[in-house]
Amino acid sequence: MSDTSKQYAVAIDIGGTNVKAGVLSRDGEVLARQRVLTEERKGGEQLMVKLINLAKSLISEVGKSKQQFAGIGVGTPGLPKDGVIMSCPGKIPGWEGTHACADLTKATGLPAVMDNDVKVIALGEGWIGAAKGEKNFVSLALGTGVGGGVIIDGRIYQGEHAVSARLGHMVVEPHGKLCICGNRGCLEAYCSARSIAAAAIDHVLRGCETIILDLADGDIRNIDAKTVFDAARRGDPIALEILDKTAHHLATAILTIMQAFDPKCMVIGGGVAAAGDLLLEPLRKIVKQYAWTGPGEVVDIRASTLGDDAGIFGGAALVFAELC
Amino acid sequence: MSDTSKQYAVAIDIGGTNVKAGVLSRDGEVLARQRVLTEERKGGEQLMVKLINLAKSLISEVGKSKQQFAGIGVGTPGLPKDGVIMSCPGKIPGWEGTHACADLTKATGLPAVMDNDVKVIALGEGWIGAAKGEKNFVSLALGTGVGGGVIIDGRIYQGEHAVSARLGHMVVEPHGKLCICGNRGCLEAYCSARSIAAAAIDHVLRGCETIILDLADGDIRNIDAKTVFDAARRGDPIALEILDKTAHHLATAILTIMQAFDPKCMVIGGGVAAAGDLLLEPLRKIVKQYAWTGPGEVVDIRASTLGDDAGIFGGAALVFAELC
Numbered sequence: 089m090s091d092t093s094k095q096y097a098v099a100i101d102i103g104g105t106n107v108k109a110g111v112l113s114r115d116g117e118v119l120a121r122q123r124v125l126t127e128e129r130k131g132g133e134q135l136m137v138k139l140i141n142l143a144k145s146l147i148s149e150v151g152k153s154k155q156q157f158a159g160i161g162v163g164t165p166g167l168p169k170d171g172v173i174m175s176c177p178g179k180i181p182g183w184e185g186t187h188a189c190a191d192l193t194k195a196t197g198l199p200a201v202m203d204n205d206v207k208v209i210a211l212g213e214g215w216i217g218a219a220k221g222e223k224n225f226v227s228l229a230l231g232t233g234v235g236g237g238v239i240i241d242g243r244i245y246q247g248e249h250a251v252s253a254r255l256g257h258m259v260v261e262p263h264g265k266l267c268i269c270g271n272r273g274c275l276e277a278y279c280s281a282r283s284i285a286a287a288a289i290d291h292v293l294r295g296c297e298t299i300i301l302d303l304a305d306g307d308i309r310n311i312d313a314k315t316v317f318d319a320a321r322r323g324d325p326i327a328l329e330i331l332d333k334t335a336h337h338l339a340t341a342i343l344t345i346m347q348a349f350d351p352k353c354m355v356i357g358g359g360v361a362a363a364g365d366l367l368l369e370p371l372r373k374i375v376k377q378y379a380w381t382g383p384g385e386v387v388d389i390r391a392s393t394l395g396d397d398a399g400i401f402g403g404a405a406l407v408f409a410e411l412c
Numbered sequence: 413m414s415d416t417s418k419q420y421a422v423a424i425d426i427g428g429t430n431v432k433a434g435v436l437s438r439d440g441e442v443l444a445r446q447r448v449l450t451e452e453r454k455g456g457e458q459l460m461v462k463l464i465n466l467a468k469s470l471i472s473e474v475g476k477s478k479q480q481f482a483g484i485g486v487g488t489p490g491l492p493k494d495g496v497i498m499s500c501p502g503k504i505p506g507w508e509g510t511h512a513c514a515d516l517t518k519a520t521g522l523p524a525v526m527d528n529d530v531k532v533i534a535l536g537e538g539w540i541g542a543a544k545g546e547k548n549f550v551s552l553a554l555g556t557g558v559g560g561g562v563i564i565d566g567r568i569y570q571g572e573h574a575v576s577a578r579l580g581h582m583v584v585e586p587h588g589k590l591c592i593c594g595n596r597g598c599l600e601a602y603c604s605a606r607s608i609a610a611a612a613i614d615h616v617l618r619g620c621e622t623i624i625l626d627l628a629d630g631d632i633r634n635i636d637a638k639t640v641f642d643a644a645r646r647g648d649p650i651a652l653e654i655l656d657k658t659a660h661h662l663a664t665a666i667l668t669i670m671q672a673f674d675p676k677c678m679v680i681g682g683g684v685a686a687a688g689d690l691l692l693e694p695l696r697k698i699v700k701q702y703a704w705t706g707p708g709e710v711v712d713i714r715a716s717t718l719g720d721d722a723g724i725f726g727g728a729a730l731v732f733a734e735l736c
Contacts, residue, residue, distance in 0.1 A: 224572040238672070240564070247674025248548040254671040257704055259664050262585060269704040271667065340583050343595065347578040348562070348672055350571025380581055380593040 094158035096150070097407035098143050098198070101163045101205065101399025102126060102135070104179075104232070109142040110397070111150045112404035114158075116216040118397065120149045132173075132182030139188065140195040147196065159199040159411040160192050161403035163208035169250045171202055201410045205399060207244045207253065209357065209392075210237025211409060212402030218355045218390040225351045227392075228255060228341075230360030233268075234276040238349060243409065256280070260340040278337040281313035281359045284330060288316045291326045298326035317363045334360070335367055339374035346379060346387045357392030364391065418482035420474070421731035422467050422522070425487045425529065425723025426450060426459070428503075428556070433466040434721070435474045436728035438482075440540040442721065444473045456497075456506030463512065464519040471520065483523040483735040484516050485727035487532035493574045495526055525734045529723060531568045531577065533681065533716075534561025535733060536726030542679045542714040550675045551716075552579060552665075554684030557592075558600040562673060567733065580604070584664040602661040605637035605683045608654060612640045615650045622650035641687045658684070659691055663698035670703060670711045681716030688715065 096119070100109045107126050111119040122145060124138050143160055162168075164183075166176025171189025189200035203211075210227035213219040219227070219239070227237040236255025238245040245252055256276035257269050264273025265283075277283055289308050292301050300319045304310035319327035342354055356368065372389050379386045394401050420443070424433045431450050435443040446469060448462050467484055486492075488507075490500030495513025513524040527535075534551035537543040543551070543563070551561040560579025562569040569576055580600035581593050588597025589607075601607055612635050616625050624643045628634035643651035666678055680692065696713050703710045718725050 236672075240569070245564070248676040249674055252672065252674035254674075254704070257671045258668040259584075260586065262660075262664050271702045271704060336586075340586050344582040344668060345672070347581045348560075348576065348669070350573055350576035350578075352572040378595045380578070380595060 094156060094412060096152055096157045097404040098146055098157065098160040098196075099162075099400040099403025099407070100139055100142060100160065101208075101403055102139075102165060103205070103399065104128065104165075107135070107138055107142065108397075108400055109139075109146055110400040110404075111146050111152075112400065114408060116401070116404075118400070120146050121400070122146055122149075126180075128180045132180055132184070132186050135180060135183060136186055136188065136191055140192060143192055143196050143198075147198075154197055157198050159201060159407045160189075160196065161208070161406035161411075162188060162192070162200065162202040163205035163399050163402050163406070164188070164202055165205055167204060167251060168202045171200065174250070199411050201406050203244060203406055204235075204237075205402075206235030207237040208402035208406050209394065209398045210239055210355070210402070211244055211405040212394055212398055213237075213355045213357070213392060214239050214242065215405035215408070216401055217394040217398070218357075218392050219353055222352045224349070225353045225355060226253075226255070226345050226349055227355040227357060228338075229358040230279055230281065230338075230356065231358035232280060232282050234274075234280045234358075238351075240349075244406075255341065255345065258341050258344060260337045275337060275341045279334050279341075279360065284313040284316050284334060284360065285311050287330045287333070288319075288327070291330070296326050299324045300327060313360055314362060317366060320363070320366055331363065331367055332370065335370040335374060338367075338371055339378065342371070342375050342387065342389065343378055346375075351387060353388040353390055355390050355392050357394070357398060361391050418480060418736060420476055420481045421728040422470055422481065422484040422520075423486075423724040423727025423731070424463055424466060424484065425532075425727055426463075426489060427529075427723065428452065428489075431459070431462055431466065432721075432724055433463075433470055434724040434728075435470050435476075436724065438732060440725070440728075442724070444470050445724070446470055446473075450504075452504045456504055456508070456510050459504060459507060460510055460512060460515055464516060467516060467520050467522075471522075478521055481522050483525060483731045484513075484520065485532070485730035485735075486512060486516070486524065486526040487529035487723050487726050487730070488512070488526055489529055491528060491575060492526045495524065498574075523735050525730050527568060527730055528559075528561075529726075530559030531561040532726035532730050533718065533722045534563055534679070534726070535568055535729040536718055536722055537561075537679045537681070537716060538563050538566065539729035539732070540725055541718040541722070542716050543677055546676045548673070548675050549677045549679060550577075550579070550669050550673055551679040551681060552662075553682040554603055554605065554662075554680065555682035556604060556606050558598075558604045558682075562675075564673075568730075579665065579669065582665050582668060584661045599661060599665045603658050603665075603684065608637040608640050608658060608684065609635050611654045611657070612643075612651070615654070620650050623648045624651060637684055638686060641690060644687070644690055655687065655691055656694065659694040659698060662691075662695055663702065666695070666699050666711065666713065667702055670699075675711060677712040677714055679714050679716050681718070681722060685715050
């Protein structure tokens with residue numbers, strides 16, 4: 089029951105640094121954009137005020153009547169369920185327990201819907217990104233951490249306790265590196281931007297010959313995943329080795345995801361995806377080499393195309409999927 | 413739209429040795445049972461004749477009118493889709509391409525439905541077995557090979573190409589043992605009955621001190637997974653070590669399944685499940701130790717309760733789920 093008179097969505101994406109928000113049309117046009125600092129440490133109450141102000145300000149900015157809005161879609165870190173933040177481990181004090189959707193609706197008169205930021209972005213990829221038109225696919229966000237989103241029949245797969253698709257904590261190296269989750273050898277411990285930077289710093293500290301430190305202006309505190317990619321593009325053997333290991337660990341995860349979910353495609357996003365074909369080409373080769381060739385095609389591995397706006401495209405996709 | 417006047421289902425389970433079939437009522441009562449040898453080598457046409465004869469014979473045996481039957485449910489090895497066997501690698505010559513459901517319907521006048529044997533058993537577990545009443549769970553069949561079934565919202569999860577839930581080919585030991593699928597380190601290469609027996613034989617051949625060979629009457633050809641479990645129950649250190657490794661590899665897979673699917677429970681079936689708490693108790697401990705403790709409970713690991721009849725309960729569950 090799609091009410092196409094409701095042409096617009098307010099989308100809000102709560103990131104670690106910024107809260108980005110926008111008004112998007114049903115065909116994916118961004119009519120307005122605003123962003124404010126998240127200031128996580130100021131806590132959940134302050135954040136809620138920011139969300140309400142952003143929504144009100146955007147609605148007023150685009151000059152459309154309330155009746156033309158399908159609703160507000162929010163992507164948040166942590167675990168939301170039914171419009172309430174159930175848990176948000178160590179990120180935003182006081183955000184847990186916030187009835188974010190009810191508060192937004194009370195302030196704006198619009199229905200609101202909320203989901204985990206990474207899952208929301210996956211939905212956006214299917215709406216208007218790298219998986220446009222696909223109904224079954226899996227998205228991996230390789231950022232500071234590693235998150236996943238599983239789309240089944242065009243909807244976010246939730247699982248029994250809404251904690252599905254924590255694909256960053258798939259084990260890719262049993263007895264491997266300790267992960268922040270307490271287990272060892274998780275995908276996140278190898279393929280997050282943080283882990284790639286840590287691997288580079290480890291090599292530098294051990295005195296390996298590499299241009300990584302030079303590219304970081306001689307200060308290990310400046311080394312991040314992008315430094316490693318830049319060094320790899322210049323043929324630095326240490327950087328290339330780190331990327332090779334990243335590709336192998338990622339391939340292990342993707343092979344298991346293929347067997348488990350049988351998706352049409354995989355979308356790789358987040359900061360690590362900035363490595364582009366430097367990472368994706370070897371990744372595709374390894375997956376093709378080891379994939380069980382059955383009637384299912386080898387999964388199509390695609391780079392995210394939503395870029396910096398992924399979160400607000402996702403928020404709008406959530407509105408049009410759930411509230412129309 | 414449940415037509416409860418249709419009280420009965422014919423269920424057919426095509427196994428490696430026997431084709432088991434039965435008539436089951438909507439409340440899980442088995443009214444009749446028949447079995448014939450599968451005789452895989454005689455090929456798909458012969459097998460289809462057996463299926464038709466079993467169905468007709470059972471319908472006649474129970475003395476109910478055709479109108480009281482909801483239909484015929486078949487569990488088959490390989491990959492069926494829309495009632496046709498799409499692939500059945502190396503198992504039953506000529507079975508591929510068989511329009512099994514259409515042939516059964518033509519012969520009996522009853523609608524027929526078919527799915528992969530392991531997926532069908534998973535559905536049976538949710539209908540009347542260890543996962544009774546659960547809507548989201550994952551079933552692992554640890555038999556000669558290792559298969560999986562994923563139930564989401566009470567239905568078999570199929571994936572994009574109906575090759576989902578090949579959980580035997582999740583990677584649990586990167587660069588590990590070569591698996592029959594061509595990849596290395598798959599769950600099946602460690603936790604199938606065949607792999608457990610092979611590990612025991614490897615120890616015996618290398619001269620390790622163990623009672624396993626004695627329990628097999630001094631003939632390594634008699635060593636199977638059950639021999640290992642029997643030796644473990646008597647405290648044999650080699651058998652205990654094999655079981656310990658099996659539990660660890662299985663735990664690696666289950667931790668990943670937890671993160672990916674967030675199921676309410678896991679059901680462990682198949683011949684290896686005969687190890688019972690000897691395997692499941694250490695397995696539960698390892699999973700609890702390494703599971704990321706979030707708002708989701710640690711997954712409940714249960715032994716299959718359907719036993720030898722798992723396949724026909726599954727076939728009937730498929731009928732009542734899909735044809736009513």
